[in-house]
Amino acid sequence: xxxxxxxxxxxxxxxxxxxxxxxxxxxxxxxxxxxxxxxxxxxxxxxxxxxxxxxxxxxxxxxxxxxxxxxxxxxxxxxxxxxxxxxxxxxxxxxxxxxxxxxxxxxxxxxxxxxxxxxxxxxxxxxxxxxxxxxxxxxxxxxxxxxxxxxxxxxxxxxxxxxxxxxxxxxxxxxxxxxxxxxxxxxxxxxxxxxxxxxxxxxxxxxxxxxxxxxxxxxxxxxxxxxxxxxxxxxxxxxxxxxxxx
Amino acid sequence: xxxxxxxxxxxxxxxxxxxxxxxxxxxxxxxxxxxxxxxxxxxxxxxxxxxxxxxxxxxxxxxxxxxxxxxxxxxxxxxxxxxxxxxxxxxxxxxxxxxxxxxxxxxxxxxxxxxxxxxxxxxxxxxxxxxxxxxxxxxxxxxxxxxxxxxxxxxxxxxxxxxxxxxxxxxxxxxxxxxxxxxxxxxxxxxxxxxxxxxxxxxxxxxxxxxxxxxxxxxxxxxxxxxxxxxxxxxxxxxxxxxxxxxxxxxxxxxxxxxxxxxxxxxxxxxxxxxxxxxxxxxxxxxxxxxxxxxxxxxxxx
Numbered sequence: 001x002x003x004x005x006x007x008x009x010x011x012x013x014x015x016x017x018x019x020x021x022x023x024x025x026x027x028x029x030x031x032x033x034x035x036x037x038x039x040x041x042x043x044x045x046x047x048x049x050x051x052x053x054x055x056x057x058x059x060x061x062x063x064x065x066x067x068x069x070x071x072x073x074x075x076x077x078x079x080x081x082x083x084x085x086x087x088x089x090x091x092x093x094x095x096x097x098x099x100x101x102x103x104x105x106x107x108x109x110x111x112x113x114x115x116x117x118x119x120x121x122x123x124x125x126x127x128x129x130x131x132x133x134x135x136x137x138x139x140x141x142x143x144x145x146x147x148x149x150x151x152x153x154x155x156x157x158x159x160x161x162x163x164x165x166x167x168x169x170x171x172x173x174x175x176x177x178x179x180x181x182x183x184x185x186x187x188x189x190x191x192x193x194x195x196x197x198x199x200x201x202x203x204x205x206x207x208x209x210x211x212x213x214x215x216x217x218x219x220x221x222x223x224x225x226x227x228x229x230x231x232x233x234x235x236x237x238x239x240x241x242x243x244x245x246x
Numbered sequence: 247x248x249x250x251x252x253x254x255x256x257x258x259x260x261x262x263x264x265x266x267x268x269x270x271x272x273x274x275x276x277x278x279x280x281x282x283x284x285x286x287x288x289x290x291x292x293x294x295x296x297x298x299x300x301x302x303x304x305x306x307x308x309x310x311x312x313x314x315x316x317x318x319x320x321x322x323x324x325x326x327x328x329x330x331x332x333x334x335x336x337x338x339x340x341x342x343x344x345x346x347x348x349x350x351x352x353x354x355x356x357x358x359x360x361x362x363x364x365x366x367x368x369x370x371x372x373x374x375x376x377x378x379x380x381x382x383x384x385x386x387x388x389x390x391x392x393x394x395x396x397x398x399x400x401x402x403x404x405x406x407x408x409x410x411x412x413x414x415x416x417x418x419x420x421x422x423x424x425x426x427x428x429x430x431x432x433x434x435x436x437x438x439x440x441x442x443x444x445x446x447x448x449x450x451x452x453x454x455x456x457x458x459x460x461x462x463x464x465x466x467x468x469x470x471x472x473x474x475x476x477x478x479x480x481x482x483x484x485x486x487x488x489x490x491x492x493x494x495x496x497x498x499x500x501x502x503x504x505x506x507x508x509x510x511x512x513x514x515x516x517x518x519x520x521x522x523x524x525x526x527x528x529x530x531x532x533x534x535x536x537x538x539x540x541x542x543x544x545x546x547x548x
Contacts, residue, residue, distance in 0.1 A: 007347040015335040018372075083331035090297050092320040092392070093348045 008097055012105030022071060026113050030063040031120045038125055056121035057208035062181045063113050064141050068148035070168045072106055076156025077164040110145055114138050137211040144204045147225055150232035157239045175201035200228040247274040250396055250427045256305035258291050265291045267451040278422050280442035281431040288451040289431040293400050297325055321350055324394035328401050330381045332373040339369045342387055349392030358387040378405045399430035415441050435537045469509050472501040473523040489515045
């Protein structure tokens with residue numbers, strides 16, 4: 001049993017890091033954005049140090065949210081459409097171990113992204129946070145990705161790769177913009193700002209933004225994120241159950 | 247003999263369409279069974295139910311006396327599905343290792359590598375980069391990764407060239423000698439005749455014949471004699487049809503043909519009767535003719 005888990009985790013880890021899309025979507029794009037919006041056009045106003053730390057959190061959450069929704073979701077669809085998921089059903093590998101392997105690969109990839117993007121922030125702008133701030137913001141981003149992984153499993157229930165990648169891309173970008181990951185929500189119209197506060201992406205980002213300002217994530221951030229996690233998990237379980245009936 | 251597979255009054259409907267209609271059969275240990283039928287006959291559906299990938303609408307499937315989805319069953323079976331799927335971003339060798347780890351008593355790595363017939367450099371390539379034929383060889387190795395007692399193969403030789411095909415059936419015979427049970431589907435009649443020791447002929451979801459290739463042939467196939475005659479006339483035809491053991495007489499490709507159960511007695515009768523014939527040929531009934539007859543008869547019956 002232990003060997004099965006180890007082998008499955010190792011395989012998923014290899015697969016995720018060998019995926020070229022991962023490098024582009026989860027690392028190159030957020031780091032490029034970070035460079036543009038802190039070095040080329042500075043939109044941060046007076047306190048540029050705070051802006052650099054704030055935007056670093058924006059881009060890290062942006063990266064991890066993307067890989068949770070898109071990489072995870074689309075891979076699930078691919079495995080199903082290519083018949084791999086069906087093939088796994090006839091092996092004695094329990095479905096839970098298969099899923100565990102996937103989650104492990106995804107988590108390792110998130111840790112890697114967080115580390116690398118934080119490092120980019122430190123090297124580009126000399127972002128300086130206390131050790132506990134680095135660690136707690138990193139942990140927040142890692143754990144806070146759960147509701148988005150649940151969205152990923154919903155995307156993963158789609159029938160075609162094209163649909164899944166189109167839909168997940170749209171959802172991802174809409175959540176990023178509306179949740180203040182690209183620009184602070186203060187630049188959005190008043191109505192949008194009210195909506196934003198209820199979005200999972202804003203609450204995800206805000207937890208990290210609070211940490212770099214020396215605060216803890218707000219209770220509302222935690223509660224709303226948990227709420228979304230529960231909703232998406234129930235939805236995803238429901239959809240899956242419905243699909244299983246043949 | 248030990249019964250490995252028990253299919254009892256199995257039916258499967260998809261919405262309105264009945265794909266499999268009251269099929270029952272048992273498969274014994276060590277046999278090589280071909281599920282033969284034209285496209286869309288219900289072969290893959292039948293196989294999918296044995297694999298537990300589909301639940302029958304009616305009837306019960308038992309593999310090793312248990313439900314096909316039981317983990318104890320899965321540890322003892324291997325399968326090669328029609329849709330060859332390979333996990334991406336893993337090298338061939340890694341995929342095989344991964345699959346071996348799923349089973350309690352996996353097959354030797356060396357054996358599986360030999361089975362794929364891939365070169366060391368191909369073994370280090372990503373599985374999805376292999377050619378179609380190579381992927382099939384890999385999926386054959388994966389089917390055997392757990393050293394299964396029962397092997398399911400859905401149209402296993404599609405996309406294989408002649409050499410690969412011969413090598414494939416040689417491996418299957420070798421595995422069968424070790425006591426493994428093999429069930430495969432095919433619409434190649436020749437393949438079922440050559441490789442299987444039992445054929446289940448399926449047409450339109452129903453089991454229309456079940457027996458050894460010889461039994462199926464002898465039951466259905468009438469042998470025929472054909473010849474030329476310089477004195478062909480209605481009177482000659484009448485003498486011909488009056489001979490014992492001739493079933494019918496007809497013209498084909500400019501030759502006179504007679505069908506019979508016993509070519510020897512017809513030949514004897516022709517020559518003792520002094521019938522004016524020359525250039526006599528005996529045509530052995532072929533399995534594909536039997537196949538066509540069976541499946542067509544069934545269609546007419548419906």
